[in-house]
Amino acid sequence: MRGVLVLGTSSGAGKTTFCAMLCRYLSRRGMDPAPFKGLNLSLNSYATRDGGEIGIGQAFQAWSAGIEPETDMNPVLLKPSGNGVIQMVLNGKPSMDITESRPMDRPTAMAEAVRAMERLSGKHGFLVCEGSGSPVELNMMDRDIANVGLMRETGINAVLVGDIERGGVFAALYGTWRLLPDDVREQVRGFVINRFRGDASILEGGISRIEELTGMKCLGVLPYMDLRFPEEDSLSDSQGRLVGTNARSAFMSNIDEFTDTAESSGFDFDSLLSMSEFRSSA
Amino acid sequence: MDCIKKKVNEKLKAGWIGPNLRCDYHPSHFSGQDCTFCYCPFYPCEDTDLGDFIVGRRGQRIWNCSDCLFIHRTPVVKFILSEIDRLGITEAGDPRFKDVLASAKERYFRRGRALMVVGATSDAGKSVTVAALCRILHRRGMLVAPFKSQNMSLNSKVTRSGSEIAMIQTLQAKAAGLKNPDAHMNPILLKPKGDTVSQVMVLGQPYGDYNVTDYYGEFVPGPGREIVRDNVEFLKKRYDLVIMEGAGSPAEINIYDRDIANMGAAVIADADVILVVNVEWGGSFAYALGTIELIPEDDRKRIKGVIFNNLRGKPDGFKSAIPEFERISGVPVIGVIPHADVTLPSEDSEALRGVHGKGEGRCLVGVIRFPRIANFTDLDPLFLEDVSVRFVEKASDLDGVDAVVLPGTKNTINDLKWMNERGISDRIRELRGKVPIVGICGGYQMMGSVLDDSQGIEGGVPGTVMEGLGLFGNRTEFGEYSKRIVNNTAQMLVGDGGEVTGYELHMGTTDVTEKPLFEITGMFNKDRQVEGSVREDEMLFGTYFHGVFDRMPFRRYFLSFVSHDGERVDTSDTRDYDDIVEENIDRLADVFEENLDMDALLRILGVAE
Numbered sequence A: 001m002r003g004v005l006v007l008g009t010s011s012g013a014g015k016t017t018f019c020a021m022l023c024r025y026l027s028r029r030g031m032d033p034a035p036f037k038g039l040n041l042s043l044n045s046y047a048t049r050d051g052g053e054i055g056i057g058q059a060f061q062a063w064s065a066g067i068e069p070e071t072d073m074n075p076v077l078l079k080p081s082g083n084g085v086i087q088m089v090l091n092g093k094p095s096m097d098i099t100e101s102r103p104m105d106r107p108t109a110m111a112e113a114v115r116a117m118e119r120l121s122g123k124h125g126f127l128v129c130e131g132s133g134s135p136v137e138l139n140m141m142d143r144d145i146a147n148v149g150l151m152r153e154t155g156i157n158a159v160l161v162g163d164i165e166r167g168g169v170f171a172a173l174y175g176t177w178r179l180l181p182d183d184v185r186e187q188v189r190g191f192v193i194n195r196f197r198g199d200a201s202i203l204e205g206g207i208s209r210i211e212e213l214t215g216m217k218c219l220g221v222l223p224y225m226d227l228r229f230p231e232e233d234s235l236s237d238s239q240g241r242l243v244g245t246n247a248r249s250a251f252m253s254n255i256d257e258f259t260d261t262a263e264s265s266g267f268d269f270d271s272l273l274s275m276s277e278f279r280s281s282a
Numbered sequence B: 001m002d003c004i005k006k007k008v009n010e011k012l013k014a015g016w017i018g019p020n021l022r023c024d025y026h027p028s029h030f031s032g033q034d035c036t037f038c039y040c041p042f043y044p045c046e047d048t049d050l051g052d053f054i055v056g057r058r059g060q061r062i063w064n065c066s067d068c069l070f071i072h073r074t075p076v077v078k079f080i081l082s083e084i085d086r087l088g089i090t091e092a093g094d095p096r097f098k099d100v101l102a103s104a105k106e107r108y109f110r111r112g113r114a115l116m117v118v119g120a121t122s123d124a125g126k127s128v129t130v131a132a133l134c135r136i137l138h139r140r141g142m143l144v145a146p147f148k149s150q151n152m153s154l155n156s157k158v159t160r161s162g163s164e165i166a167m168i169q170t171l172q173a174k175a176a177g178l179k180n181p182d183a184h185m186n187p188i189l190l191k192p193k194g195d196t197v198s199q200v201m202v203l204g205q206p207y208g209d210y211n212v213t214d215y216y217g218e219f220v221p222g223p224g225r226e227i228v229r230d231n232v233e234f235l236k237k238r239y240d241l242v243i244m245e246g247a248g249s250p251a252e253i254n255i256y257d258r259d260i261a262n263m264g265a266a267v268i269a270d271a272d273v274i275l276v277v278n279v280e281w282g283g284s285f286a287y288a289l290g291t292i293e294l295i296p297e298d299d300r301k302r303i304k305g306v307i308f309n310n311l312r313g314k315p316d317g318f319k320s321a322i323p324e325f326e327r328i329s330g331v332p333v334i335g336v337i338p339h340a341d342v343t344l345p346s347e348d349s350e351a352l353r354g355v356h357g358k359g360e361g362r363c364l365v366g367v368i369r370f371p372r373i374a375n376f377t378d379l380d381p382l383f384l385e386d387v388s389v390r391f392v393e394k395a396s397d398l399d400g401v402d403a404v405v406l407p408g409t410k411n412t413i414n415d416l417k418w419m420n421e422r423g424i425s426d427r428i429r430e431l432r433g434k435v436p437i438v439g440i441c442g443g444y445q446m447m448g449s450v451l452d453d454s455q456g457i458e459g460g461v462p463g464t465v466m467e468g469l470g471l472f473g474n475r476t477e478f479g480e481y482s483k484r485i486v487n488n489t490a491q492m493l494v495g496d497g498g499e500v501t502g503y504e505l506h507m508g509t510t511d512v513t514e515k516p517l518f519e520i521t522g523m524f525n526k527d528r529q530v531e532g533s534v535r536e537d538e539m540l541f542g543t544y545f546h547g548v549f550d551r552m553p554f555r556r557y558f559l560s561f562v563s564h565d566g567e568r569v570d571t572s573d574t575r576d577y578d579d580i581v582e583e584n585i586d587r588l589a590d591v592f593e594e595n596l597d598m599d600a601l602l603r604i605l606g607v608a609e
Helices: A015-028 A056-064 A106-123 A148-154 A167-177 A200-214 A247-264 A269-275 B001-012 B075-088 B096-109 B125-137 B166-177 B212-238 B263-268 B284-294 B315-319 B322-329 B374-382 B412-421 B422-429 B443-449 B554-559 B575-596 B598-607
Strands: A003-008 A033-036 A040-042 A046-047 A052-057 A076-082 A086-090 A093-098 A127-129 A158-163 A190-195 A217-223 B051-054 B061-063 B113-119 B144-147 B150-152 B156-158 B162-166 B188-192 B197-202 B205-212 B241-245 B272-278 B302-311 B333-338 B365-369 B385-393 B403-406 B437-440 B450-453 B463-469 B473-477 B484-492 B498-508 B510-511 B517-522 B533-534 B539-541
Touching: A003 A015, A015 A033, A015 A127, A015 A247, A033 A056, A033 A106, A033 B284, A046 A056, A052 A056, A052 A076, A056 A127, A056 A247, A076 A106, A076 A247, A076 B385, A086 A106, A106 A127, A106 A148, A158 A167, A167 A190, A167 A200, A167 B284, A190 A200, A190 A269, A190 B144, A200 A217, A217 A247, A247 B598, B001 B385, B113 B125, B113 B212, B113 B263, B113 B598, B125 B144, B125 B166, B125 B241, B125 B272, B125 B302, B125 B575, B144 B166, B156 B166, B156 B484, B162 B166, B162 B188, B166 B241, B166 B575, B188 B212, B188 B484, B197 B212, B205 B212, B212 B241, B212 B263, B212 B333, B212 B533, B241 B263, B272 B284, B272 B598, B284 B302, B284 B322, B302 B598, B315 B322, B322 B450, B333 B575, B333 B598, B365 B374, B374 B385, B374 B575, B385 B517, B403 B422, B403 B443, B412 B422, B412 B443, B412 B463, B412 B554, B484 B554
Parallel strands: A003 A127, A003 A158, A033 A127, A040 A076, A158 A190, A190 A217, B113 B241, B113 B272, B144 B241, B150 B188, B272 B302, B302 B333, B365 B385, B365 B403, B403 B437, B437 B539, B450 B473
Antiparallel strands: A046 A052, A076 A086, A086 A093, B051 B061, B156 B162, B188 B197, B197 B205, B450 B463, B473 B510, B484 B498, B484 B517, B533 B539
16 A cells, blocks of 8 residues: 555644645646545534535545545544534444543544545555644543554554744654654654745754654755635634635645645655555555 | 932931832832832942942933832831941931941842743743743742843833833733833844844844844844843842743754753753643644753753643643653643633734634724734724724725724835725725724824835835825824834823823824824923824824723723714723733733642742742
8 A cells, every 4th residue: 555644743733735735746646646534623524425524624635636525535523513522423424422421432433444544545546644633642642543543553654744833843843753652653754844934944953953863854844825725623723815716726726836836845755755655454 | 419318317217118009109110119218328329239320411420220129128128227226327328328238238139030931832821921920929929020031023012211122021020010111121122024134122222123144143142142141130130030931942953052032041041941832732742842852951951840831621631641741751740721811912913813803892993904013912902892893904894894993013104005005095085084093103104194205214115205094184204213212191182181101112203283182291291292193073093102092091082983873882891901901910820820830830939938
């Protein structure tokens, strides 16, 4: 199987958009990519043609890849419905209400996620997988599905996206790497610095230090762009221009611009492709 | 001198009086100060721990001890009085006062300690943490000063002596119970002018414009470090504790050796450090550990505690991971602070990012959202009123507004061009006489008929003379590169004649042809001075005063012109903004105090209770 898992140092680090860009890039190269997110916590969902429900981010990523969204792209969707109740959507259909006294059945959800990923992999050439939140929330790491869980189950390699806009990006990248469990840490092969403004040469000393300390390779520094992308969860507060009345076509032209910028900025797609072979659980 | 002697003699007769709450000037330094020696018996002590020589207007040397707090501490005062009694001193000028001061200093004068609060990111909650700590320690009777060596902010205020410092340090000083924040508390202020250039203010006065490379290459290694050292020392001599605030993340390892805002300042001040991490975006354990471990070992030892801030929802799950975090990092977690819903002025324009409006009142106030909007804390009191605020970025945003506010800007000329290009200027002219329009500072300059920037001082393009909105006949000229920085109290010449306070911060001078809005009532003014412009019949108001809405009278007056379908704004609950802020500082401090390990904090501070 081929694919890569995109992890973020926090919510809103830019995982969703980065994955969409990767989908567009790979689609341009004729590599037949498909997006995947094992578990998505989002209120904004999209109805697929076959009547299933998935996170809106995966729908936009599918379009970026030039394909139709389908439920396997987001097998577990958690929709907070207030008062501590979360509706779990499994393979596109509402399956149960999660409450404090009735927690999610993690082994089942994990197994469903891996099965969906394998089905998807059978139909496409490359899986662009998105993680969820930060992978190293110490209080939740052992129950994780979309990040550490997926890495353990499938052996997929990962890249880590850090957001420089709020500052502290080196600390975020290094701290995330340090807190990952020993058995999966080496699967994180590269990192990306996202939303940078100014002259990237000022970052050089910091980047080489992180490479030295962690063995992760810096795949690129992506510039801040005044572009609006769909908002996955209530925490993100992105703004920017979204030209045109049709959100989908406006998004597509944005993602084209972002992909062009990534290519012209010398983003190291080759290294990313070279780490993309992985075993599956099967 | 004879005058002072006479006053001192009166003081000696009066004996101990403690805080003089009936005095109009109380508290002149800090709340709880001792006023017994309103006139100091040691003057001029010429002790450089307590004051310094300055040059007077006629070139003479004058001993200046206006920042001395030592003589206003009750234990010191009581000791001095007992010594006076013991030695039988009855007259000012007695040579034995020298010995009394020496023994008082011996007993009570201690250099304060410094504690630094750094954040894993911008917006981590550093400044509110400093404000909360200032209030908590002030409530426990300590004399505390806030300090931020270098602040980058477009929200600034003017001190009593006419220096410009970041607004947030004035708020923290208020939290510490200090009456007169001064420039030592924020000696370097960077005011961004574009993406890469900032105006550098040193001790509240313009120093020069620097780009990023020159700032780190020349300013920081040159005067920068000395400025930080001198001002921390100044505060340490006067206060028990100096609570320092970092800037951004302290672990920007690409520029670590050029830092004077974070660990660099902590080293200069020999301060222990607390790291604050905002939990809201997730990844907070990673941010905390990464920050701690990327800091070189020598400096890392200074980090004595971590505060996780802004936790929403139930804390149990999050807290369950803390022992493991402490084990891995080796640094104790001294607090997990829940999200505190407090009303405090916003520090930087990030707070306005993605915000398109505020409030739920019926009347709609359109605030022009200039690209270089500055001192927008002016608007905070309006947000608390029974109105809705809409940020106007295009002409159609003015549809249906019941009032228009033109706030301050870092660049009047370029933002006026922006307004003209977007058709906002024309829409405002159409609204003339239909809804009230108020301009503050740069917005006030725009309301005039002409803005003359022939020399290109404001907009950067020589030969620029622009037509203003023409709502007033005033003419503003940007004649020389100089900045007016003053702090004023004034009386309204309209409405109920109530009091307003405000501070001016601007380039350019305005030739006013309109009826004035305020009369300045500062105590040192001999000539009658007026300020602002008003055309009440057309509901046009303009002023250079930042903070004009803080006090009730003008806010209530302005809102009296605002109505929606004949329904007016209810201002019956209107209060002074200062009182609201004061209450919220207390609430913030309560939340921190309840959720901090106070014993651990006091141990870090080296304060025994």
